Amino acid sequence: MAPHSPGTDQIDTLLWIGFVAAAIIVVAINVALVYAIRRYRAGRDAEPRSAEGGRRLQFRVGAALTAFAALVFVLAVIFTDKARETPSSGDAGLTATSEQIEEGEPLTIRATGQQWLWRYDYPNGAFSYYKLVVPADTAVELELVTTDVIHTWDVPSLSGKRDAVPGKTHRVTFRADEEGVYQGSSATLSGQAYAAMRTAVEVVSPAEYEAYTEKLLADIETAQDRVVSLIEEGKAP
Amino acid sequence: MSQSPRPEIVVDGYAPRRPRWIELATSADHKDLGRILVTASLGFLFLAVIEMLLMRLQLAIPENGFLSPVTFNRMLSTYGASAVFFFALPLVFGLFYYVTPLQIGARGTALPRLGQIGVALFAAGATVLYAALLFTPSEAGVNPLAPLSELTFLANNGVDAWVTATGLATLGFVLISIDLTTTVRNMRAPGMAWRRLPVFAWSASVSGWLMLFIGPVLLAALTMLMIDRNYDGIFFADGAGGAPLLWQHLSWIFFTGVYMTVLIFALGAISEIVATFARRPLLNRPVVMGALAAIAPIGTLAWMQNMYTAPIGTGWMYFAMLMSLALIVPVGLVVFNLLATMIGGALQMRAPLLFAAGAISAVSIGLAAELEQSMVAAAWQLKNTVDATAATHFALVGGAVFGGFAALHYWFPKMTGRTMGESLARISFWTMGAGILLAFVPLFFAGAEHGQVIDAYKFFDGTGVNVWNLLASIGSLVLAIGIVLTLVNAIASRENGPLAGHDPWGGDSLEWFALSPPDPHNFDVLPDVRGARPMRDIREAIAHRDSRAAEAPVRSSEPVA
Numbered sequence: 001m002a003p004h005s006p007g008t009d010q011i012d013t014l015l016w017i018g019f020v021a022a023a024i025i026v027v028a029i030n031v032a033l034v035y036a037i038r039r040y041r042a043g044r045d046a047e048p049r050s051a052e053g054g055r056r057l058q059f060r061v062g063a064a065l066t067a068f069a070a071l072v073f074v075l076a077v078i079f080t081d082k083a084r085e086t087p088s089s090g091d092a093g094l095t096a097t098s099e100q101i102e103e104g105e106p107l108t109i110r111a112t113g114q115q116w117l118w119r120y121d122y123p124n125g126a127f128s129y130y131k132l133v134v135p136a137d138t139a140v141e142l143e144l145v146t147t148d149v150i151h152t153w154d155v156p157s158l159s160g161k162r163d164a165v166p167g168k169t170h171r172v173t174f175r176a177d178e179e180g181v182y183q184g185s186s187a188t189l190s191g192q193a194y195a196a197m198r199t200a201v202e203v204v205s206p207a208e209y210e211a212y213t214e215k216l217l218a219d220i221e222t223a224q225d226r227v228v229s230l231i232e233e234g235k236a237p
Numbered sequence: 238m239s240q241s242p243r244p245e246i247v248v249d250g251y252a253p254r255r256p257r258w259i260e261l262a263t264s265a266d267h268k269d270l271g272r273i274l275v276t277a278s279l280g281f282l283f284l285a286v287i288e289m290l291l292m293r294l295q296l297a298i299p300e301n302g303f304l305s306p307v308t309f310n311r312m313l314s315t316y317g318a319s320a321v322f323f324f325a326l327p328l329v330f331g332l333f334y335y336v337t338p339l340q341i342g343a344r345g346t347a348l349p350r351l352g353q354i355g356v357a358l359f360a361a362g363a364t365v366l367y368a369a370l371l372f373t374p375s376e377a378g379v380n381p382l383a384p385l386s387e388l389t390f391l392a393n394n395g396v397d398a399w400v401t402a403t404g405l406a407t408l409g410f411v412l413i414s415i416d417l418t419t420t421v422r423n424m425r426a427p428g429m430a431w432r433r434l435p436v437f438a439w440s441a442s443v444s445g446w447l448m449l450f451i452g453p454v455l456l457a458a459l460t461m462l463m464i465d466r467n468y469d470g471i472f473f474a475d476g477a478g479g480a481p482l483l484w485q486h487l488s489w490i491f492f493t494g495v496y497m498t499v500l501i502f503a504l505g506a507i508s509e510i511v512a513t514f515a516r517r518p519l520l521n522r523p524v525v526m527g528a529l530a531a532i533a534p535i536g537t538l539a540w541m542q543n544m545y546t547a548p549i550g551t552g553w554m555y556f557a558m559l560m561s562l563a564l565i566v567p568v569g570l571v572v573f574n575l576l577a578t579m580i581g582g583a584l585q586m587r588a589p590l591l592f593a594a595g596a597i598s599a600v601s602i603g604l605a606a607e608l609e610q611s612m613v614a615a616a617w618q619l620k621n622t623v624d625a626t627a628a629t630h631f632a633l634v635g636g637a638v639f640g641g642f643a644a645l646h647y648w649f650p651k652m653t654g655r656t657m658g659e660s661l662a663r664i665s666f667w668t669m670g671a672g673i674l675l676a677f678v679p680l681f682f683a684g685a686e687h688g689q690v691i692d693a694y695k696f697f698d699g700t701g702v703n704v705w706n707l708l709a710s711i712g713s714l715v716l717a718i719g720i721v722l723t724l725v726n727a728i729a730s731r732e733n734g735p736l737a738g739h740d741p742w743g744g745d746s747l748e749w750f751a752l753s754p755p756d757p758h759n760f761d762v763l764p765d766v767r768g769a770r771p772m773r774d775i776r777e778a779i780a781h782r783d784s785r786a787a788e789a790p791v792r793s794s795e796p797v798a
Contacts, residue, residue: 001618001688011614015685018609025608029601032576033594040515042583048517049581058524058570065569069562076558076612083614084551115390149385150481152546152621156688160617161546165482166384167475170548183700187546187621187690189313189378190385192306195693 001156004182004203005174007083011160014079021072083160086139087175093138094206100124100213106139106173113144113151113164115190116197126217132201135209136179144170149191155184155201163188176203265349266757267416270356271335272652275645277363278328279724281319282638284367286717288316293676297710299698309694310376311395315366317379318399321495322406323363325637329502330413330448332644333441335652337417339748340438342426342766344759347419355412362405369398378692380492381462383473383484388466397466404459407491411452414445421445426747428766435746436512436519439526440505444498447533451494458487482547489540497536499633501529503600503640504571507593510647511575513744514590515582518770520574528567536564545616554613561611568604572597587742588662592643595670596635603632606681621691624684627677634673634716642666642723649727650737654753657734661726669719675712679705745770 003012042048086106094101100123101107109132110121120132134140144153144164154161158174176182186197204212230236254260261269292312295304304312338346346352369375375395377386386396421442425434434442462484464470471477473484504525512519519525541549541557575597584590606628610616619625642665650656683689683705689696696702740749749772751759767774 001686008618011618014612014615015609015618018612018615022605022609025605026601029572029576030598032580033597036576036579036582037584037586037594040580040582040584041586042516048515048583054521058521061573062566062570065566069565072565072608072612073559073562076562076614077555080551080554080612080614083617149390150382154621154688154690156618160614161620162617163547165475165548167481168548185688185690185693188382189310189692191376191390192310195306195690195695198697 004157004177004180005159006087006177007085007159007174008157010079010083014076014083017072017075017079021068086141086173089139089175090137092136092206093175094135094209098206098210100210101138106141107134108141108143109134111142111144111153111164113146113148113153113186113190113197115148116186116193118151118153118186118197118199122213122216124213124217126213126220128216130199132199133209133212134176134201134203135206136176136203138206139173139175141171141173144172150188151190151197152187153184153199154187155182155199157182158184158201161187176201179203179205265353267334267338267346267349267352267420268652268755268757268759270352270413271331271333273356274327274331274334274359275652277360278324278326278331278641279645279727281323281327281363282720283724285316285319285324286720288312288319289713290717292316293710293713295694296696296706298707299700299703300695304694306694307376310378311370311374313378313692314375314381314395314399315370318366318375318403320633321379321492322403323359323366325499325633325641326406326410326495327359328637328641329444329498330410330417332506332641332648333417333437333444333502334413336648336748337438337441338420338424339651339751339755339759340435340746341421341424341429342747342750342760342764342771343420343424344763345424346416347423348416351412352416355409355416358405358409358412362402362407362409365398365405366402369395369402373398375399380488382488383462383465383481384475386462386466386484387473397463400459400463400466404456404463407452407455407459410448411456414448414452417441418445418449426763426766426771429771432523433766433769433771434526436508436522436525436529437505437746440501440529443530443533444501447494447498447501447537451491451537454487454494455491458484458491461487482544482549485544485547486540489543490537493540493543494533494537496633497533499636499640500536500568500600501532502644503596503636504529504532504568504575506640506644506647507575507596508571509744509746510589510593510643511578511582513647513742514585514587515579516585516743517578517582518745520578522769525571525574528570531567532564532571535560535567539564539611542611542616543620545613546620551613558611558613562608564604565608572601587646588657588659588666589643589647589742591663591666592639592646595666596639596643599631599635599639599673603628603630603635607632618688619685622684623680623689623691626691627680627684630677631673634677638720639669639673642669645723645727647742648748649730649734650741651748651751651753651755653731653734654737655730655732655734656737656741657730658726661722661729665719665722665726667719668722669716672712672714672716672719676709676716677712679708679712683709740772740776743776745773747771750775 003009112119117129119129121127146164151164152161159172162170162172182201184199295301373393373395461472465472471479473479473481508519539557539560541553542561646657683702687701689702739753
């Protein structure tokens with residue numbers, strides 16, 4: 001998945017570092033293994049070389065392995081810390097002139113996992129299911145909560161996975177760099193319709209975002225008024 | 238004093254007192270119990286393979302309707318329990334239980350009744366799991382995370398059956414581990430110092446101790462879940478004083494420990510096999526033994542490696558990452574010494590060594606992929622994708638199936654008196670090798686590149702994973718065929734394999750001193766151990782005696798050892 005947020009850029013680099021480290025291990029072990037089998041395959045009468053102790057060699061191998069592990073650890077910590085940083089909004093993003101965002105703060109949207117849908121509550125009171133609309137180049141913070149079991153919010157292009165666990169609020173931040181639609185899913189088994197519990201993030205311009213959320217709020221209020229009127233006029237039970 | 242030969246007493250076996258199955262069912266002998274565990278584990282391997290094939294068939298094409306979501310989740314839950322509790326653990330502990338007392342020159346185990354009860358509990362657990370499959374099995378997945386596994390969300394008795402089945406089996410393995418650790422501690426032959434212990438017996442002891450720590454942790458968690466579900470408990474209920482994450486901590490401690498048990502078992506068995514078939518002693522035995530002992534605590538302390546996406550402190554994630562990466566050092570040292578023993582040896586590529594080499598190769602891929610899963614930010618992308626499925630399966634199929642089959646081929650002659658067919662073993666090995674690569678390498682791409690999520694009963698067209706999933710399904714069929722070939726080989730060779738004799742491979746440890754299969758009391762004469770390679774010492778003593786006897790006019794009849 002191509003990264004489209006500062007955090008996922010860092011994760012992408014770390015994934016490549018990890019791939020190189022993993023490849024070194026796989027190649028080293030398997031080349032040595034194949035070499036041993038091809039070179040030292042013997043008939044019944046062949047005599048093995050006498051075994052040597054090599055305590056100094058053990059220390060060297062141990063030290064090399066420790067150095068390798070330490071290097072991977074340090075690189076992982078560096079890139080994890082970078083990936084964890086809350087990004088700040090760019091110039092082209094939603095500005096504080098909007099009522100939905102405060103100066104220097106990310107746009108905060110509540111994401112609620114429920115069997116088997118994601119619900120998004122925007123700062124202006126509008127809400128949507130399945131599809132989340134966010135402005136481009138704007139720092140967005142999702143407050144992940146759940147109404148039932150554990151759900152994992154997973155939109156790989158924008159952010160790493162985070163679990164929504166009952167009783168806890170887990171935060172995930174990203175800043176989408178490009179307009180478009182990013183597909184996502186839930187990544188923890190949550191029951192029957194788990195595989196169908198997908199989500200999509202549509203990244204639009206700040207102006208379109210404001211227009212969308214305002215229209216969404218107006219539509220919701222219209223629908224609510226209609227429900228009230230239908231019931232009060234006795235047209236619906 | 239005249240050298241008249243002593244009278245020999247010839248015993249043509251023991252008169253059977255009761256039918257064989259009654260003897261087996263009531264036996265407290267470690268060899269009978271070990272054989273029951275190993276045989277049962279291979280049966281459950283077959284069932285797990287069938288379940289895996291059904292799930293892969295469902296996932297062969299996008300948006301397939303072959304299995305309903307509920308059926309898929311039931312298969313997944315039963316597959317996970319079968320693979321971990323009823324294949325991997327009984328195979329590991331069955332072989333440990335069979336071989337270890339023989340290797341340390343003991344005539345039995347210290348607490349045989351505990352082992353007997355342990356096997357009975359295991360059998361009871363297996364019965365519950367597969368009886369539940371006929372009614373309502375669990376739908377909560379491989380690790381039934383609370384609160385999905387709570388009564389509110391899964392109201393039928395599936396999870397209760399899962400809890401009962403795994404709980405009974407785990408209690409069984411804890412009891413067997415008590416016997417195993419006590420036996421290794423107290424019943425070693427005269428002269429068998431810790432430093433002379435065969436590496437496999439050492440890994441049995443380490444695994445036994447590990448199970449004594451992790452088994453009760455899972456039993457506690459299962460008890461809590463049972464109370465939550467049936468007696469209005471609140472252990473995993475948020476807001477009432479409980480915490481859903483508690484289940485994750487406790488269960489992952491156990492599952493991570495099981496992972497390490499499989500690893501320690503495989504490395505221990507491979508150490509024996511490599512030394513035997515390279516015809517030279519394992520290089521740096523003390524280092525290997527120390528490293529195997531280090532794997533248990535270090536690896537298990539990395540349990541939060543499974544919880545990087547959960548709301549826990551970043552410090553805990555770094556701690557888990559530190560432990561995961563620290564595992565590189567002991568595992569690396571063991572693998573280095575295994576390879577160093579092979580390089581410069583005189584390798585006889587018999588079936589056990591072939592499977593052992595396959596195990597090293599598969600585990601190397603699995604652990605390397607696990608390294609990437611251990612780096613916190615990288616894992617935020619990779620966790621709970623099919624990349625994790627592939628990593629786990631390379632490591633555990635590598636350790637428990639390839640490593641387990643290596644051990645099976647190696648000790649099968651001891652258990653049955655007959656060798657497993659060599660050519661069928663080769664066909665099986667290469668089929669399995671092609672199968673594991675084809676089944677799981679595509680999942681690395683589907684998971685890491687396209688983010689396909691784990692445990693899902695279907696995937697969607699247009700997400701770029703169609704080809705990878707089709708390849709994986711074909712690969713798992715190939716892998717299944719390879720596995721079944723070895724099972725067929727084992728069944729066929731039990732009666733018809735070539736006769737093995739007591740020491741078919743020229744091994745260095747004492748199990749090859751006993752008959753094949755061994756007498757109920759293992760040894761007529763307890764050998765006096767003078768070094769780390771007692772069986773080689775015995776062979777040399779025999780050769781020495783024979784050369785002396787050739788010179789002397791009257792054949793000596795002194796006992797060998």
